[in-house]
Amino acid sequence: MCHTENTNFDAFRDFLFTAILDKSSDRAGKGCKRGSVRKKTTPAQPPLTEPEPSELAEFADYLAAEIFASFPDEVQSLSHDALQNDSALSDKWSLPLTISVLEEVAAHMPGEVNDSLTAYALIEPPKSDLQTFVAPVLSAYITAVTTPPPKWTETRTDACEICGRDWVPMTYHHLIPKEVHAKVLKRGWHEEKRLNSVAWLCRACHNFVHRMASNEELAREWYTIDLICSRDDVQKWAQWVCRVRWKKA
Template sequence: MIPMNGPEHFNFDAFRDCLFTVIVNKSTPDEARKGSKRSSIRKKPTTSQTSFTDPEPSELADFAEYLAGGIFASLPDELQNLTHRAIQDDTTLSDKWSLPLTLSVLEEVTAYIPGEVNDSLTAYGLVEAPKSDVQSFITPVLSAYIAVVTTPPPKWIETRTTACEICDRDWVPLTYHHLIPKEVHAKVLKRGWHEEHRLNSVAWLCRACHSFVHRMASNEELAREWYTVDLICSREDVQKWAQWVSRVRWKKT
């Protein structure tokens, strides 16, 4: 079972999302994707197959979670831990996992996918012999996954927004907040909380929200628990603050 908490599991989350996208595409009739009036008509499964019929998003999400756990655990360690920095530092790794993937690499990966996963893919019509097999199913998943996890880090100064990322006010000056405070960078690397390329990630905040963030948690807590804007904005106290401060407008002088 793959643990799913903490920044070190970014790769699993990315793999699961890529897998979910492929499942959604394959579970949605062509007519529905094209907006046809026949979108409600589904090809009936054979007697040996189950099929998603007008699947609920939660059902697909649960199914994707199950498949992702089984497939990801079977992947080579180097693929599970693939990053932009890893392929920059290791030409052998870069050559092997560069896109498009070679047939031998795909065969290596699919050889270790658990049998129960293969059975589930067949049972739900995601793999239909002779038209498709596990390899053809997993290829777009792996390609999307590799593209995500090997994307080079952004130049953070180029991420500047036009409005505060907490209160959305666009008429006040913005400052940049180091999401992983500089004072704890050494501890972050020593403890392995984040990869080095993420140390200088920033959020663009007005001065009032910037000060609020530093009052709400210590630098170590910010680095460990509140290292993205989404995480910060998930807090109830931040939401209440944002609602209040967004109504504040400076009087004209």
């Protein structure tokens, strides 16, 4: 892989890991314990035990490698400049993705991917399938790799400001969510110059922050990284997720 493809793979793997983590959390919230996640798919009903971070990382790493390798070269090396310079590429891979494009992508994935996702209840036919699982992950990946650099690039950190991991891609989190900027100014919660302040977080921690509080609560109560990190639930989360490491290639 070239440098761009390596960077893109890292981004895709992080989105996939987050999707697996979110699905596992949903199952736990419905009264199911999380399944122990392993690469092999032999058991018809995997044991319902809390997964170790190393197991979850290994499973996500395996699936990401299998899925990413099945993508066309143009998707593996997708970038903002590539879409700007190729109208055909832009028409096909700009969001929202068409059903035909998603069907094409899913059709080229190895059968083992579908078997693994099914064995661990990450997809549950006929309620959900490979296409519905991969669609949001692929869409998030395309958004990440084709978005132009933000104006806050100079604030970028080398490690996630919550978990401290520096081997996963960073995303920027609006500490005062853009959706509530108008309300923030109307009610005088913050000065306008603070509206575009950001924190740099890995995708897993970014998603956790948005699960822990609504946009209005984030703007009103959790508008700095220090305030966010002072929460007990965030500290416990950080201690867990920082143990997730990818194997060296």
